[in-house]
Amino acid sequence: MVNYAIDKESDTPLYIQIRDAIQNAIRSGELLPGDRLPSVCSLAKEIGVTQATVRRALQDLSDAGQACCHVGRGTFIQDGSGPTPAPDRMESIGAARNLGPSERAPHGSMEFAVRKLRMGVGKALRDIMSLAEKSGIIHLTKGVPDPRCLPENFLAEVAAEALANFGTELYEATDPLGNYELRREIARRFTAEETPITPDQVLITNGSMQAVTLVAEANMEIGQRVVCETPCFKGITDTFSAMGHWVETLTRDSHGLGQAQLNQLPADLSYLLYICPYAHNPMGTHLSVERASLLVDWARKTGSLIVADELFKDLGWTGSKPPSIMRELGPEQTVVVSSLSKSIMTGMRLGWLISSPQRIQQLAQLKKLMDHSAPSLIQGMALTIFRSGRYDAHTARMAEVYRQRRDVMLKALDRYMPKEVTWTRPDGGFSLLLELPRGYSSVALFLSAIDKGVAFLPGPLFDIDQRFVHCCRLSYAWPDEAEIKEGIELLASAVEDFLRRPPGDSGLSGLGSYH
Numbered sequence: 001m002v003n004y005a006i007d008k009e010s011d012t013p014l015y016i017q018i019r020d021a022i023q024n025a026i027r028s029g030e031l032l033p034g035d036r037l038p039s040v041c042s043l044a045k046e047i048g049v050t051q052a053t054v055r056r057a058l059q060d061l062s063d064a065g066q067a068c069c070h071v072g073r074g075t076f077i078q079d080g081s082g083p084t085p086a087p088d089r090m091e092s093i094g095a096a097r098n099l100g101p102s103e104r105a106p107h108g109s110m111e112f113a114v115r116k117l118r119m120g121v122g123k124a125l126r127d128i129m130s131l132a133e134k135s136g137i138i139h140l141t142k143g144v145p146d147p148r149c150l151p152e153n154f155l156a157e158v159a160a161e162a163l164a165n166f167g168t169e170l171y172e173a174t175d176p177l178g179n180y181e182l183r184r185e186i187a188r189r190f191t192a193e194e195t196p197i198t199p200d201q202v203l204i205t206n207g208s209m210q211a212v213t214l215v216a217e218a219n220m221e222i223g224q225r226v227v228c229e230t231p232c233f234k235g236i237t238d239t240f241s242a243m244g245h246w247v248e249t250l251t252r253d254s255h256g257l258g259q260a261q262l263n264q265l266p267a268d269l270s271y272l273l274y275i276c277p278y279a280h281n282p283m284g285t286h287l288s289v290e291r292a293s294l295l296v297d298w299a300r301k302t303g304s305l306i307v308a309d310e311l312f313k314d315l316g317w318t319g320s321k322p323p324s325i326m327r328e329l330g331p332e333q334t335v336v337v338s339s340l341s342k343s344i345m346t347g348m349r350l351g352w353l354i355s356s357p358q359r360i361q362q363l364a365q366l367k368k369l370m371d372h373s374a375p376s377l378i379q380g381m382a383l384t385i386f387r388s389g390r391y392d393a394h395t396a397r398m399a400e401v402y403r404q405r406r407d408v409m410l411k412a413l414d415r416y417m418p419k420e421v422t423w424t425r426p427d428g429g430f431s432l433l434l435e436l437p438r439g440y441s442s443v444a445l446f447l448s449a450i451d452k453g454v455a456f457l458p459g460p461l462f463d464i465d466q467r468f469v470h471c472c473r474l475s476y477a478w479p480d481e482a483e484i485k486e487g488i489e490l491l492a493s494a495v496e497d498f499l500r501r502p503p504g505d506s507g508l509s510g511l512g513s514y515h
Helices: 014-027 040-047 051-063 089-094 112-133 154-171 179-191 206-221 234-242 289-302 327-331 357-371 378-385 390-416 442-452 481-499
Strands: 069-070 074-077 204-205 225-230 245-250 272-275 307-311 336-339 351-352 431-435 471-475
Touching: 014 051, 014 089, 040 051, 040 272, 051 069, 051 206, 074 481, 112 234, 154 378, 179 351, 179 378, 204 206, 204 272, 206 272, 206 307, 206 336, 206 351, 206 357, 225 234, 245 289, 272 289, 289 327, 307 327, 327 336, 351 357, 357 431, 378 390, 378 481, 390 431, 442 471, 442 481
Parallel strands: 225 245, 225 272, 272 307, 307 336
Antiparallel strands: 069 074, 204 351, 336 351, 431 471
Protein backbone atom coordinates (compact mmCIF):
# COMPACT_ATOMS: atom_id res chain seq x y z
CA MET A 1 0.00 0.00 0.00
CA VAL A 2 1.30 3.47 -0.90
CA ASN A 3 2.28 5.57 2.12
CA TYR A 4 0.48 8.90 1.66
CA ALA A 5 2.20 10.79 4.49
CA ILE A 6 0.60 14.16 3.78
CA ASP A 7 1.69 17.19 5.82
CA LYS A 8 -1.02 19.84 5.52
CA GLU A 9 1.20 22.39 7.30
CA SER A 10 3.98 22.05 4.73
CA ASP A 11 4.77 24.76 2.16
CA THR A 12 4.72 22.00 -0.49
CA PRO A 13 1.29 21.85 -2.22
CA LEU A 14 -0.79 18.80 -1.28
CA TYR A 15 -1.06 17.52 -4.85
CA ILE A 16 2.73 17.50 -5.15
CA GLN A 17 3.02 15.50 -1.92
CA ILE A 18 0.54 12.94 -3.30
CA ARG A 19 2.30 12.79 -6.65
CA ASP A 20 5.68 12.33 -4.97
CA ALA A 21 4.32 9.53 -2.78
CA ILE A 22 3.12 7.63 -5.85
CA GLN A 23 6.41 8.26 -7.66
CA ASN A 24 8.34 6.94 -4.65
CA ALA A 25 6.18 3.81 -4.70
CA ILE A 26 6.96 3.37 -8.40
CA ARG A 27 10.70 3.77 -7.82
CA SER A 28 10.69 1.31 -4.91
CA GLY A 29 8.82 -1.30 -6.94
CA GLU A 30 5.77 -1.12 -4.70
CA LEU A 31 3.78 -0.04 -7.76
CA LEU A 32 4.51 -1.79 -11.06
CA PRO A 33 3.48 -1.06 -14.67
CA GLY A 34 -0.10 -2.22 -15.10
CA ASP A 35 -1.07 -1.75 -11.44
CA ARG A 36 -4.42 -0.03 -11.01
CA LEU A 37 -4.69 2.94 -8.64
CA PRO A 38 -7.78 3.48 -6.46
CA SER A 39 -10.47 5.75 -7.87
CA VAL A 40 -10.15 9.51 -7.45
CA CYS A 41 -13.02 9.48 -4.95
CA SER A 42 -11.46 6.67 -2.90
CA LEU A 43 -8.03 8.31 -2.85
CA ALA A 44 -9.50 11.64 -1.79
CA LYS A 45 -11.33 10.04 1.14
CA GLU A 46 -8.32 7.92 2.15
CA ILE A 47 -5.89 10.84 2.18
CA GLY A 48 -8.33 13.47 3.45
CA VAL A 49 -8.13 15.88 0.53
CA THR A 50 -10.47 16.96 -2.24
CA GLN A 51 -10.91 15.14 -5.53
CA ALA A 52 -9.50 18.19 -7.35
CA THR A 53 -6.23 17.78 -5.42
CA VAL A 54 -5.97 14.10 -6.35
CA ARG A 55 -6.67 14.88 -9.99
CA ARG A 56 -3.85 17.45 -10.03
CA ALA A 57 -1.43 14.79 -8.76
CA LEU A 58 -2.58 12.27 -11.37
CA GLN A 59 -2.33 14.91 -14.09
CA ASP A 60 1.38 15.36 -13.31
CA LEU A 61 1.93 11.59 -13.37
CA SER A 62 0.17 11.43 -16.73
CA ASP A 63 2.35 14.21 -18.15
CA ALA A 64 5.44 12.31 -17.00
CA GLY A 65 4.20 9.14 -18.70
CA GLN A 66 3.90 7.36 -15.36
CA ALA A 67 0.12 6.92 -15.32
CA CYS A 68 -2.61 6.42 -17.87
CA CYS A 69 -6.37 6.72 -17.59
CA HIS A 70 -8.64 4.35 -19.49
CA VAL A 71 -12.19 5.65 -19.50
CA GLY A 72 -14.47 3.31 -17.58
CA ARG A 73 -11.56 1.17 -16.36
CA GLY A 74 -9.48 3.40 -14.10
CA THR A 75 -5.96 4.79 -13.75
CA PHE A 76 -2.99 2.49 -14.35
CA ILE A 77 0.74 2.79 -13.73
CA GLN A 78 2.88 3.01 -16.88
CA ASP A 79 6.57 2.30 -17.41
CA GLY A 80 7.35 6.02 -17.79
CA SER A 81 8.96 5.62 -21.18
CA GLY A 82 6.87 8.31 -22.79
CA PRO A 83 3.94 10.70 -22.40
CA THR A 84 0.40 9.51 -22.05
CA PRO A 85 -1.22 8.79 -25.44
CA ALA A 86 -3.66 11.46 -26.55
CA PRO A 87 -6.80 9.25 -26.43
CA ASP A 88 -6.22 8.58 -22.73
CA ARG A 89 -5.52 12.11 -21.51
CA MET A 90 -5.99 12.64 -17.81
CA GLU A 91 -8.75 15.19 -18.17
CA SER A 92 -11.10 12.21 -18.33
CA ILE A 93 -10.30 11.44 -14.70
CA GLY A 94 -13.35 12.54 -12.75
CA ALA A 95 -14.30 14.82 -15.66
CA ALA A 96 -11.36 17.12 -14.92
CA ARG A 97 -10.55 19.61 -17.66
CA ASN A 98 -7.29 19.79 -19.63
CA LEU A 99 -5.12 22.22 -17.68
CA GLY A 100 -2.84 24.40 -19.75
CA PRO A 101 0.93 24.59 -19.18
CA SER A 102 0.69 27.85 -17.25
CA GLU A 103 -1.71 26.23 -14.78
CA ARG A 104 0.38 23.16 -14.00
CA ALA A 105 3.61 23.19 -12.09
CA PRO A 106 5.28 19.77 -12.24
CA HIS A 107 8.42 19.32 -10.18
CA GLY A 108 11.41 20.73 -12.05
CA SER A 109 9.39 23.24 -14.08
CA MET A 110 10.13 26.97 -14.10
CA GLU A 111 6.78 27.73 -12.47
CA PHE A 112 7.45 25.27 -9.66
CA ALA A 113 10.86 26.88 -9.09
CA VAL A 114 9.29 30.34 -8.94
CA ARG A 115 6.73 29.16 -6.41
CA LYS A 116 9.44 27.68 -4.22
CA LEU A 117 11.39 30.96 -4.43
CA ARG A 118 8.33 32.96 -3.42
CA MET A 119 7.63 30.65 -0.49
CA GLY A 120 11.26 30.52 0.59
CA VAL A 121 11.77 34.28 0.71
CA GLY A 122 8.42 34.73 2.44
CA LYS A 123 9.28 32.13 5.08
CA ALA A 124 12.61 33.80 5.77
CA LEU A 125 10.86 37.12 6.33
CA ARG A 126 8.36 35.50 8.69
CA ASP A 127 11.23 33.91 10.60
CA ILE A 128 12.69 37.36 11.25
CA MET A 129 9.47 38.27 13.04
CA SER A 130 10.41 35.90 15.86
CA LEU A 131 12.79 38.63 17.03
CA ALA A 132 9.74 40.53 18.26
CA GLU A 133 8.88 37.78 20.74
CA LYS A 134 11.27 39.00 23.43
CA SER A 135 9.80 40.69 26.49
CA GLY A 136 9.35 44.44 26.74
CA ILE A 137 8.34 44.95 23.10
CA ILE A 138 5.33 47.13 22.25
CA HIS A 139 3.46 45.25 19.56
CA LEU A 140 1.97 47.25 16.70
CA THR A 141 1.93 43.92 14.86
CA LYS A 142 -1.17 42.04 15.93
CA GLY A 143 -4.12 42.21 13.56
CA VAL A 144 -6.47 40.50 16.00
CA PRO A 145 -9.28 41.73 18.26
CA ASP A 146 -8.42 42.68 21.83
CA PRO A 147 -9.75 39.85 24.05
CA ARG A 148 -9.56 42.13 27.09
CA CYS A 149 -12.55 44.01 25.71
CA LEU A 150 -14.89 41.01 25.80
CA PRO A 151 -17.40 40.97 28.67
CA GLU A 152 -16.36 38.84 31.64
CA ASN A 153 -17.47 35.19 31.33
CA PHE A 154 -18.56 35.88 27.74
CA LEU A 155 -17.72 32.41 26.42
CA ALA A 156 -19.09 30.56 29.43
CA GLU A 157 -22.40 32.42 29.30
CA VAL A 158 -22.82 31.99 25.55
CA ALA A 159 -21.98 28.28 25.70
CA ALA A 160 -24.40 27.69 28.58
CA GLU A 161 -27.15 29.58 26.79
CA ALA A 162 -26.58 27.66 23.56
CA LEU A 163 -26.71 24.31 25.37
CA ALA A 164 -29.86 25.35 27.20
CA ASN A 165 -31.59 26.48 24.00
CA PHE A 166 -30.48 23.74 21.60
CA GLY A 167 -29.68 20.82 23.90
CA THR A 168 -28.90 17.52 22.20
CA GLU A 169 -28.96 19.16 18.75
CA LEU A 170 -25.40 20.26 19.49
CA TYR A 171 -24.26 16.70 20.22
CA GLU A 172 -24.43 15.67 16.58
CA ALA A 173 -22.71 16.86 13.42
CA THR A 174 -24.72 19.18 11.22
CA ASP A 175 -25.29 19.05 7.50
CA PRO A 176 -22.09 20.05 5.61
CA LEU A 177 -23.85 23.30 4.70
CA GLY A 178 -24.07 24.16 8.40
CA ASN A 179 -26.79 24.79 10.96
CA TYR A 180 -29.89 25.89 9.06
CA GLU A 181 -30.98 28.46 11.67
CA LEU A 182 -27.51 30.02 11.66
CA ARG A 183 -27.55 30.20 7.87
CA ARG A 184 -30.99 31.79 8.02
CA GLU A 185 -29.75 34.38 10.53
CA ILE A 186 -26.77 35.30 8.33
CA ALA A 187 -29.07 35.51 5.30
CA ARG A 188 -31.44 37.76 7.25
CA ARG A 189 -28.62 40.12 8.18
CA PHE A 190 -27.29 40.25 4.64
CA THR A 191 -30.78 40.88 3.28
CA ALA A 192 -31.29 43.72 5.78
CA GLU A 193 -28.36 45.47 4.08
CA GLU A 194 -30.29 45.49 0.79
CA THR A 195 -28.64 42.38 -0.63
CA PRO A 196 -31.43 39.77 -0.60
CA ILE A 197 -30.21 36.19 -0.17
CA THR A 198 -31.65 32.92 1.14
CA PRO A 199 -30.21 30.31 3.57
CA ASP A 200 -29.30 28.02 0.66
CA GLN A 201 -26.80 30.69 -0.43
CA VAL A 202 -24.83 30.38 2.83
CA LEU A 203 -22.16 27.80 3.73
CA ILE A 204 -20.76 27.70 7.28
CA THR A 205 -16.99 27.19 7.43
CA ASN A 206 -14.21 26.87 9.99
CA GLY A 207 -13.15 30.49 9.66
CA SER A 208 -12.84 32.62 6.54
CA MET A 209 -9.55 30.98 5.53
CA GLN A 210 -11.34 27.67 5.00
CA ALA A 211 -13.85 29.54 2.85
CA VAL A 212 -11.02 30.85 0.67
CA THR A 213 -9.43 27.38 0.56
CA LEU A 214 -12.70 25.89 -0.71
CA VAL A 215 -12.93 28.53 -3.43
CA ALA A 216 -9.30 27.87 -4.43
CA GLU A 217 -9.95 24.12 -4.64
CA ALA A 218 -13.10 24.54 -6.71
CA ASN A 219 -11.39 26.94 -9.10
CA MET A 220 -8.84 24.28 -10.06
CA GLU A 221 -11.56 22.67 -12.17
CA ILE A 222 -13.00 25.92 -13.53
CA GLY A 223 -9.59 27.24 -14.52
CA GLN A 224 -10.09 30.98 -14.11
CA ARG A 225 -6.82 32.86 -13.67
CA VAL A 226 -6.33 33.95 -10.07
CA VAL A 227 -5.66 37.64 -9.45
CA CYS A 228 -5.29 39.25 -6.02
CA GLU A 229 -5.13 42.92 -5.23
CA THR A 230 -1.89 43.81 -3.49
CA PRO A 231 -0.91 44.59 -0.82
CA CYS A 232 -3.13 42.05 0.88
CA PHE A 233 -3.06 39.46 3.66
CA LYS A 234 -0.43 37.02 2.44
CA GLY A 235 -2.36 34.04 3.77
CA ILE A 236 -4.72 34.56 0.83
CA THR A 237 -2.09 34.42 -1.91
CA ASP A 238 -0.31 31.58 -0.12
CA THR A 239 -3.55 29.58 -0.05
CA PHE A 240 -4.15 29.92 -3.78
CA SER A 241 -0.51 29.14 -4.51
CA ALA A 242 -0.50 26.07 -2.24
CA MET A 243 -3.50 24.73 -4.15
CA GLY A 244 -1.48 24.89 -7.37
CA HIS A 245 -2.67 28.22 -8.79
CA TRP A 246 -0.36 30.68 -10.45
CA VAL A 247 -1.23 33.92 -8.63
CA GLU A 248 -1.09 37.27 -10.41
CA THR A 249 -1.32 40.55 -8.49
CA LEU A 250 -2.51 44.08 -9.23
CA THR A 251 -1.34 46.99 -7.09
CA ARG A 252 -4.14 48.94 -5.44
CA ASP A 253 -4.11 52.35 -3.79
CA SER A 254 -6.12 53.50 -0.78
CA HIS A 255 -9.28 53.65 -2.94
CA GLY A 256 -8.96 50.17 -4.47
CA LEU A 257 -8.03 48.89 -7.92
CA GLY A 258 -8.26 51.39 -10.76
CA GLN A 259 -8.80 51.14 -14.50
CA ALA A 260 -5.07 51.31 -15.22
CA GLN A 261 -4.51 48.19 -13.14
CA LEU A 262 -7.42 46.27 -14.66
CA ASN A 263 -6.13 47.17 -18.13
CA GLN A 264 -3.06 45.03 -17.40
CA LEU A 265 -5.27 41.93 -17.70
CA PRO A 266 -6.19 40.64 -21.19
CA ALA A 267 -9.87 41.45 -21.69
CA ASP A 268 -10.61 38.20 -23.54
CA LEU A 269 -9.98 36.03 -20.45
CA SER A 270 -12.00 35.28 -17.32
CA TYR A 271 -10.55 35.73 -13.84
CA LEU A 272 -11.05 35.05 -10.16
CA LEU A 273 -10.31 38.36 -8.42
CA TYR A 274 -9.81 38.58 -4.65
CA ILE A 275 -10.46 41.93 -2.95
CA CYS A 276 -10.91 43.24 0.60
CA PRO A 277 -13.49 46.02 0.10
CA TYR A 278 -14.08 47.11 3.71
CA ALA A 279 -11.30 48.42 5.99
CA HIS A 280 -8.72 46.83 3.73
CA ASN A 281 -5.90 44.88 5.35
CA PRO A 282 -3.31 46.46 5.64
CA MET A 283 -4.44 49.93 4.48
CA GLY A 284 -7.59 50.23 6.59
CA THR A 285 -9.51 52.12 3.89
CA HIS A 286 -12.78 51.23 2.17
CA LEU A 287 -13.05 50.51 -1.53
CA SER A 288 -14.51 53.70 -3.00
CA VAL A 289 -17.98 53.64 -4.52
CA GLU A 290 -16.53 54.66 -7.89
CA ARG A 291 -13.90 51.89 -7.87
CA ALA A 292 -16.53 49.34 -6.79
CA SER A 293 -18.66 50.30 -9.79
CA LEU A 294 -15.59 49.98 -12.01
CA LEU A 295 -14.92 46.44 -10.73
CA VAL A 296 -18.52 45.40 -11.31
CA ASP A 297 -18.43 46.65 -14.91
CA TRP A 298 -15.11 44.87 -15.51
CA ALA A 299 -16.40 41.59 -14.05
CA ARG A 300 -19.50 41.71 -16.26
CA LYS A 301 -17.47 42.34 -19.40
CA THR A 302 -14.95 39.58 -18.69
CA GLY A 303 -17.28 37.06 -17.04
CA SER A 304 -15.04 37.08 -13.97
CA LEU A 305 -15.73 36.00 -10.39
CA ILE A 306 -15.05 38.45 -7.55
CA VAL A 307 -14.22 37.05 -4.11
CA ALA A 308 -14.99 39.81 -1.59
CA ASP A 309 -13.47 39.41 1.87
CA GLU A 310 -15.84 41.25 4.22
CA LEU A 311 -14.11 40.43 7.52
CA PHE A 312 -14.03 44.04 8.69
CA LYS A 313 -17.40 45.18 7.33
CA ASP A 314 -18.92 45.60 10.81
CA LEU A 315 -15.85 47.35 12.25
CA GLY A 316 -15.94 50.53 10.18
CA TRP A 317 -16.87 54.05 11.17
CA THR A 318 -16.03 56.58 8.45
CA GLY A 319 -15.69 56.91 4.72
CA SER A 320 -18.12 56.37 1.87
CA LYS A 321 -18.70 52.64 2.27
CA PRO A 322 -19.74 50.96 -0.99
CA PRO A 323 -22.65 48.54 -1.12
CA SER A 324 -21.78 44.87 -1.18
CA ILE A 325 -20.26 43.77 -4.49
CA MET A 326 -22.83 40.97 -4.52
CA ARG A 327 -25.72 43.44 -4.54
CA GLU A 328 -24.40 45.05 -7.71
CA LEU A 329 -22.91 42.03 -9.49
CA GLY A 330 -25.19 39.21 -8.34
CA PRO A 331 -24.37 35.89 -6.62
CA GLU A 332 -23.46 34.06 -9.83
CA GLN A 333 -20.30 36.18 -10.18
CA THR A 334 -19.62 36.91 -6.52
CA VAL A 335 -18.38 35.04 -3.48
CA VAL A 336 -18.51 36.82 -0.11
CA VAL A 337 -16.45 35.45 2.77
CA SER A 338 -16.51 36.57 6.39
CA SER A 339 -16.18 35.26 9.94
CA LEU A 340 -16.34 36.04 13.65
CA SER A 341 -12.55 35.92 13.96
CA LYS A 342 -12.11 39.71 13.74
CA SER A 343 -15.43 40.91 15.11
CA ILE A 344 -15.57 38.62 18.19
CA MET A 345 -12.40 36.54 18.79
CA THR A 346 -9.75 34.69 16.80
CA GLY A 347 -10.36 31.45 18.70
CA MET A 348 -13.92 31.28 17.43
CA ARG A 349 -13.14 29.67 14.08
CA LEU A 350 -16.58 30.23 12.63
CA GLY A 351 -16.90 31.72 9.17
CA TRP A 352 -19.28 31.72 6.24
CA LEU A 353 -19.34 31.91 2.50
CA ILE A 354 -22.15 33.45 0.43
CA SER A 355 -22.75 32.86 -3.27
CA SER A 356 -25.24 31.27 -5.66
CA PRO A 357 -27.12 28.14 -4.46
CA GLN A 358 -25.40 26.02 -7.12
CA ARG A 359 -21.90 27.14 -6.12
CA ILE A 360 -22.72 26.68 -2.43
CA GLN A 361 -23.75 23.06 -3.07
CA GLN A 362 -20.50 22.40 -4.94
CA LEU A 363 -18.40 23.92 -2.18
CA ALA A 364 -20.34 22.02 0.48
CA GLN A 365 -19.31 18.77 -1.19
CA LEU A 366 -15.66 19.85 -0.99
CA LYS A 367 -16.08 20.79 2.67
CA LYS A 368 -17.63 17.40 3.40
CA LEU A 369 -14.40 15.78 2.20
CA MET A 370 -12.31 18.08 4.39
CA ASP A 371 -14.04 17.89 7.77
CA HIS A 372 -17.73 17.16 7.09
CA SER A 373 -19.02 20.26 8.89
CA ALA A 374 -18.19 23.03 11.34
CA PRO A 375 -18.46 22.07 15.05
CA SER A 376 -22.09 22.04 16.16
CA LEU A 377 -21.40 23.69 19.53
CA ILE A 378 -19.52 26.59 17.92
CA GLN A 379 -22.37 27.05 15.43
CA GLY A 380 -24.88 27.06 18.28
CA MET A 381 -22.80 29.64 20.13
CA ALA A 382 -22.56 31.83 17.02
CA LEU A 383 -26.32 31.70 16.58
CA THR A 384 -26.75 32.65 20.23
CA ILE A 385 -24.36 35.60 19.85
CA PHE A 386 -26.35 36.89 16.87
CA ARG A 387 -29.87 36.31 18.24
CA SER A 388 -29.20 37.63 21.75
CA GLY A 389 -28.03 41.01 20.47
CA ARG A 390 -24.50 40.43 21.76
CA TYR A 391 -22.98 40.66 18.28
CA ASP A 392 -24.47 44.05 17.41
CA ALA A 393 -23.70 45.48 20.84
CA HIS A 394 -20.12 44.22 20.88
CA THR A 395 -19.22 45.28 17.33
CA ALA A 396 -20.70 48.75 17.89
CA ARG A 397 -18.69 49.15 21.10
CA MET A 398 -15.48 47.77 19.60
CA ALA A 399 -15.76 49.93 16.49
CA GLU A 400 -15.69 52.93 18.82
CA VAL A 401 -12.75 51.49 20.81
CA TYR A 402 -10.76 50.94 17.62
CA ARG A 403 -11.69 54.38 16.31
CA GLN A 404 -10.31 55.98 19.48
CA ARG A 405 -7.12 53.93 19.25
CA ARG A 406 -6.76 54.87 15.59
CA ASP A 407 -7.11 58.54 16.50
CA VAL A 408 -4.37 58.20 19.13
CA MET A 409 -2.09 56.58 16.55
CA LEU A 410 -2.80 59.24 13.91
CA LYS A 411 -2.15 62.07 16.39
CA ALA A 412 1.10 60.44 17.50
CA LEU A 413 2.20 59.98 13.89
CA ASP A 414 1.43 63.64 13.16
CA ARG A 415 3.42 64.72 16.21
CA TYR A 416 6.47 62.47 16.10
CA MET A 417 7.03 61.08 12.61
CA PRO A 418 9.42 62.84 10.17
CA LYS A 419 7.69 64.84 7.44
CA GLU A 420 9.05 62.58 4.67
CA VAL A 421 6.88 59.72 5.95
CA THR A 422 3.21 59.30 4.94
CA TRP A 423 0.39 56.95 6.00
CA THR A 424 -3.18 56.00 5.21
CA ARG A 425 -6.16 57.18 7.28
CA PRO A 426 -8.27 54.09 8.08
CA ASP A 427 -12.04 53.98 7.64
CA GLY A 428 -12.23 50.97 9.97
CA GLY A 429 -10.55 47.75 10.93
CA PHE A 430 -7.30 47.26 12.81
CA SER A 431 -4.44 48.88 10.91
CA LEU A 432 -2.92 51.50 8.65
CA LEU A 433 -0.10 51.43 6.10
CA LEU A 434 2.89 53.71 6.68
CA GLU A 435 5.14 54.59 3.73
CA LEU A 436 8.83 55.46 4.00
CA PRO A 437 10.64 57.40 1.28
CA ARG A 438 11.70 55.19 -1.62
CA GLY A 439 15.08 53.58 -1.08
CA TYR A 440 14.46 52.81 2.61
CA SER A 441 13.58 49.27 3.65
CA SER A 442 10.98 48.41 6.29
CA VAL A 443 12.78 45.09 6.86
CA ALA A 444 15.95 46.87 7.94
CA LEU A 445 13.86 49.39 9.91
CA PHE A 446 12.16 46.51 11.72
CA LEU A 447 15.51 45.36 13.12
CA SER A 448 16.31 48.89 14.29
CA ALA A 449 12.84 49.32 15.80
CA ILE A 450 13.19 46.10 17.80
CA ASP A 451 16.27 47.59 19.46
CA LYS A 452 14.15 50.61 20.40
CA GLY A 453 11.43 48.37 21.89
CA VAL A 454 8.65 48.44 19.27
CA ALA A 455 7.57 46.01 16.52
CA PHE A 456 5.49 46.32 13.34
CA LEU A 457 4.95 44.22 10.21
CA PRO A 458 7.19 45.04 7.21
CA GLY A 459 5.39 45.67 3.92
CA PRO A 460 6.86 42.66 2.05
CA LEU A 461 4.77 40.38 4.28
CA PHE A 462 1.71 41.63 2.38
CA ASP A 463 2.77 40.70 -1.14
CA ILE A 464 3.50 37.33 -2.74
CA ASP A 465 6.65 38.77 -4.34
CA GLN A 466 7.73 40.65 -1.19
CA ARG A 467 7.25 44.10 -2.69
CA PHE A 468 6.23 47.21 -0.68
CA VAL A 469 9.61 47.02 1.02
CA HIS A 470 9.32 50.73 1.89
CA CYS A 471 5.99 50.20 3.70
CA CYS A 472 5.01 49.13 7.23
CA ARG A 473 1.71 47.92 8.69
CA LEU A 474 0.92 49.44 12.06
CA SER A 475 -1.92 47.88 14.04
CA TYR A 476 -3.84 49.65 16.81
CA ALA A 477 -6.18 46.73 17.65
CA TRP A 478 -4.17 45.08 20.42
CA PRO A 479 -2.20 47.78 22.35
CA ASP A 480 -3.97 50.25 24.60
CA GLU A 481 -3.84 53.99 23.97
CA ALA A 482 -0.77 54.59 26.16
CA GLU A 483 1.14 51.78 24.43
CA ILE A 484 0.17 53.13 21.01
CA LYS A 485 1.48 56.60 21.82
CA GLU A 486 4.73 55.26 23.28
CA GLY A 487 5.15 52.78 20.43
CA ILE A 488 4.80 55.47 17.76
CA GLU A 489 7.25 57.73 19.61
CA LEU A 490 9.80 54.90 19.70
CA LEU A 491 9.19 54.03 16.06
CA ALA A 492 9.55 57.67 15.00
CA SER A 493 12.90 57.79 16.78
CA ALA A 494 14.02 54.69 14.86
CA VAL A 495 12.81 56.22 11.59
CA GLU A 496 14.68 59.48 12.25
CA ASP A 497 17.90 57.56 12.80
CA PHE A 498 17.18 55.44 9.75
CA LEU A 499 16.58 58.37 7.40
CA ARG A 500 19.96 59.85 8.27
CA ARG A 501 21.47 57.07 6.16
CA PRO A 502 21.50 57.46 2.37
CA PRO A 503 18.78 55.55 0.47
CA GLY A 504 19.79 52.46 -1.46
CA ASP A 505 18.78 49.16 -3.02
CA SER A 506 17.49 46.81 -0.31
CA GLY A 507 18.03 43.68 -2.43
CA LEU A 508 16.05 40.45 -2.33
CA SER A 509 16.40 40.12 1.45
CA GLY A 510 15.14 43.64 2.10
CA LEU A 511 18.20 44.31 4.27
CA GLY A 512 20.42 46.10 1.74
CA SER A 513 23.56 47.29 3.49
CA TYR A 514 22.07 46.90 6.98
CA HIS A 515 24.70 46.53 9.71
